[in-house]
Amino acid sequence: MRPLSRADTSLLGRWWWSVDRVTMLGLGILLSVGYVLALAAMPAATTHITDPHTLAMIKQIFFLILSGMTMLGMSMLSLRQVKLAALGMGIVFFLLTGFTLVHGTEVDGANRWLALPGFTVQPSEFLRPAFVIITAWLIAESRRTPGFPGKRAALGVYLLTALLLKMQPDIGMTFLFTMVVLSQFYLDGMDMKWIGIAAVLVVLALVYAFFFISHVHTRVMMFIDPPKGSQAQTALMAFGNGGMWGLGPGEGQVKHFLPDARADFVFAVAGEEFGLFFCAFIILVFAAIVLRAFFRLLAEPNLFVVLAAGGLVVGFGLQAFVNMASSLSLIPTKGMTLPFLSYGGSSALAVSIQMGFLLALTRKRHGGEGA
Incomplete structure (x- = not known):
């Protein structure tokens, strides 16, 4: 196969020379690490193809491949196509998120999931990338069209979405949506006075959640005074067992005592089986993707692209931070996946759409292209 020439004007050629290949490489590394951890998080004795653990591993690998293909497909969209795709996704998954309140699957006192044949899906994970694009579109349009109430509309979309998430309740996802929309208003040049007021309101909301939402209160108390044998303590034991270089793929033992080893505590599995340096490498890859995106945005003239x-990338980075920090007992545990590394097909697909949007938005464009 011949290498693509810069003179190639086909869709593939234009995409290859305009997409951020450094960010794409970082995301490809995370997908590869996700594949390795999908194997490592399974019990070492799992060998038969019909074993449930083997089937789960195969399903996860399938979803990782599908996620990579989805991300590449989404990265080829124009700005107009990104907006239209986000609008369609936003409407569908907002309705599905509301549907969880009526027919959702309850886990730990929260209705966040919809049960489908063979797997469950959390609609709010797919709602998030669409929400980011829509609010960025509204805020940018308020600058572009004098008199258009875009900022008030974006705030209204946020409040409606936050109310829906609070009713599930999903405090972690509500916090994530809040931080994302605050970052967008900050990038738009919001006065620091309003940022300070918003920060105070976020703190008050967290205090309210601690006193009046039972599972939040329980998790915070377990963080302050962890009982013997708690998941957080077990995860720290896994890191300790791994040391610098780890015990080797499939050799970890602590993962057998972690109910969420493949999802919420997959970072602890990485620590036990591959060691400190491997965990540091994972952190560096996440940090590189986030910083790379922000550096590229410094020279971006399109306000919509900057906000979206x-x-x-704020949502992506915060999600990774929350998962890894809770695994290290730096913050209370929160059922939030580690992008591309945690077990869960719908989670991997949702993140692939999110990062596909990012790759599409940060492509190099010539004047007037993809309004």
Whole structure:
């Protein structure tokens, strides 16, 4: 196969020379690490193809491949196509998120999931990338069209979405949406006075959640005074067992005592089986993707791109931070996946759409292209 020439004007050629290949490489590394951890998180004795653990591993690998293909497909969209795709996704998954309140699957006192044949899906994960694009679109349009109430509309979309998430309740996802929309208003030049007021309101909301939402209260108390044998303590034991270089793929033992080893605590599995340096490498890859996106946005003249890409990468980075920090007992545990590394097909697909949008938004464009 011949290498693509810069003179190639086909869709593939234009995409290859305009997409951010550094960010794409970082995301490809995370997908590869996700494949390795999908194997490592399974019990070592799992060998038969019909074993449930083997089937789960195969399903996860299938979803990782599908996620990579989805991300590449989404990265080829124009700005107009990104907006239209986000609008369609936003409407569908907002309705499905509301549907969870009526027919959702309850886990730990929260209705966040819809049960489908063979797997469950959390609609709010797919709602998030669409929400980021829509709010960025509204805020940018308020600058572009004098008199258009875009900022008030974006705030209204946020409040409606936050109310829906609070009713599930999903405090972690509500916090994530809040931080994303605050970052967008900040990038738009919001006065620091309003940022300070918003920060105070976020703190008050967290205090309210601690006192009046039972599972939040329980998790915070377990963080302050962890009982013997708690998941957080077990995860720290896994890191300790792994040391610098780890015990080797499939050799970890602590993962057998972690109910969420493949999802919420997959970072602890990485620590036990591959060691400190491997965990540091994972952190560096996440940090590189986030910083790379922000550096590219410094020279971006399109306000919509700045707000949308900024919101997407803030959500991506915060999600990774929350998962890894809770695994290290730096913050209370929160059922939030580690992008591309945690077990869960719908989670991997949702993140692939999010990062596909990011790749599409940060492509190099010539004047007037993809309004």
